[in-house]
Amino acid sequence: MKGNKAKDAIVTIAFLIILFSVFIINIVVKDKTISASERRRLASFPKITKSEVMTGKLSEKFEKYFSDQFVGRDFFRSLKTVWNFNVFRQKDNNELFVKDNSIYKMEYKLKEKNIKKSAEKINEIYNKYLKNMKVYYSIIPDKNYYLEKDDHLKMDYEKIKDIMSQNLSNIKYIDIWDELDLNDYYRTDLHWKQEKLDDVVMCIKENMNLENTDFAKYDVKDKGEFYGAYYGQLGMKVKPDNLYILTNEELEKCVTYNFETNQIGKVYQTPRTSDKYDIYLSGAVPLLRIENPNSKSNKELILFRDSFGSSLAPLLLDSYSKITLVDIRYMSSKNLDQYIEFNGQDVLFLYSSLVLNQNILR
């Protein structure tokens, strides 16, 4: 009986201490505006209005607010991940998994309709603006493609290639899949590493009949540790890579022009967001022009791209006087001729398998 009483007291006291201390700490500690690890704005204290109360929306907002601002949120998210992997032995946590100190996201459901729609969009752009121009396309496989001896679910990558080639028979395909391997991608992010793109650049240039680049002409600058998008999503400690940029005098003199903000900038700029990858061409920009004043060539390139293109485009600048980067995830392709004069430039559609699988090209 004595033992039971002691146990009852311990259970009760521990429960009440947890409940009340968490309550008090959460009341006392100031709210944060941004979560660095999750790379997003956190919910702030909801405005209490009559309509929000009466429609029940306020309770949803409060739940989101309390969860976002919960003290030790990062610790609890990590705990959940650790529990999921080590106690439940689940093979993924919110579709993310760790292998050989790298984080991967399972993108296994190949959505054939989406791939077809993406190809149709490229065709539509080709037919509207690009006839009689030199047009190429290439697909960047997500890093799961290179995972060997692994039973996580994967897309049918060959099918992506098949669907694209069936629908884009009039556009030349540049196959870069053999030019990459797992080490060419960041451990904690979906993107590829700029300093590892020599083979990819060579392959693209060869196919586009451009003069080859000697990578030795670039200085490699270390920009410090890079915690990628997957790192925050997984909420678990994984050793990060360092992020490097390839630069030289020619690249440093290049000037970028952002059509949306009318701002002039540089190829590499300190990112305004918490995503270090945004150092490359300022991250997500719908329409951007890079001019290379020291170019020996008069050729121009129009690059239809996603975020992978941001780190690749600077490495093509030695072959072009001007590169226009178009991201039709963020702008419609319907009125492109309002901004771009299509007159014989080279054109490259460069998209990752992840983007093609989502039907987000507009």
Add this chain to the structure above:
Amino acid sequence: MIFSSITFLFFFLPIVLAIYYIVPKKIKNFILLVASLFFYFYSEPVYVLLMIFSIISTYIFGLLIDKYKKYSKVFLIISICISVGILVYFKYTNFIIQNINLWLKNKIDFINVILPIGISFYTFQMISYNIDVYRGQAKVQKNILKLAMYISLFPQLIAGPIVRYTTIEGQLENRTHTLEKFSNGVKRFVIGLGKKVLIANVLGELASKFLSSNDVSVLFFWLYGISIMLQIYFDFSGYSDMAIGLGKMFGFEFLENFNYPYIATTITDFWRRWHISLSSWFRDYIYIPLGGNRVSKLKWIRNILLVWMLTGLWHGASWNFVIWGLYFGIILLFEKIFLNKFLEKVPNILKRVYVLVIVMLSFIIFNGEGIEQIMRNNEGLICIGEIPLISTESLYYLKSYCIALLIGIIGSTPLSKNIANSRKFNRIANFLEPVFLIIILVVSTSYIIDGSFNPFLYFRF
């Protein structure tokens, strides 16, 4: 507000506990009533008025039934009509219209109402109160605040159990608060939270992966069947544990609602162990008043089928729930007429397999969206030869969820309870229990914060 939410766990509950234990005994009930109304208002700001109206109506008719014995039957019928009428209007009108429209050229418009959370639970409590007063089994409650507290008491308001007035009649007036009771309440609550968040939600995720996948293999159909079976059990019994635990923290003793239903040896036995408060409600207030089994065989069959059809309908306004209820009604009839005699000779292990298969098929019906999906998901279990036995996707999910499935399977038997209570392990279990409970509470919190899959299954009840 659901129990497995940050708002409830770390804001509502500590505030209510603190106020409840600080204030003098006299106003404890009032505090609980205010807390319960706020709890409901937080999720259902408009429908809290409906609940208050229903409480007032129940209260008045309770008094009338008690005072005017001559007309008590009339008052009882009126009170039941009001309660059932409100329930039918909010829950079944669109279902009725949908079915009438099948036969009409000029379709009737649907009404624009949202089902108030918990209405099926509190309506049944109100009906049982008035019937018990009518039968003389319960003393009429003259204090409306106490009756309001009984009906709206937040631990059991939105997901049961359906607490009878007679169970807590005395506790409304006088209940004890002891360290032992509070500690037991904490234990039940935390275990219930863990059942809901760490098992039901995780396995619910597996079920939802199946539903969103186009992959077809026998293994995947079985994974789905087993996962929904465990999800529904752990979700529902987890909620009941949390309700019972919270009740204890505030001095109440509710009756048990689940008793290891998956070790049942017949379906009759299963329903003595599953959602006991609902099945006993239907037994006491529908089946027995209809004559139960003390009538002609034909009427008895009618009684059973009617009760089980209503049991199905109680779970939601959809044909799959009707089929689900009738399915059990028919199996129970078979058992009572001839199957039980046969089952008596069968080894226990086979009887349990029989129950588990019947119940799994029933939950595929329960969880189905339309007859086509129900048929597909049931047929998939036995489509050997027609579809692949195993696929890459199903094998992946089996590997990924096998520990959660194992914990679910073991946890649905009394094995761990028996080990903990055995002489050999009792001391160790006693020592480890607080640590175990803290771990469950902290890990459950981490799952809630992560925003993991956390559905509220009773939105259609």
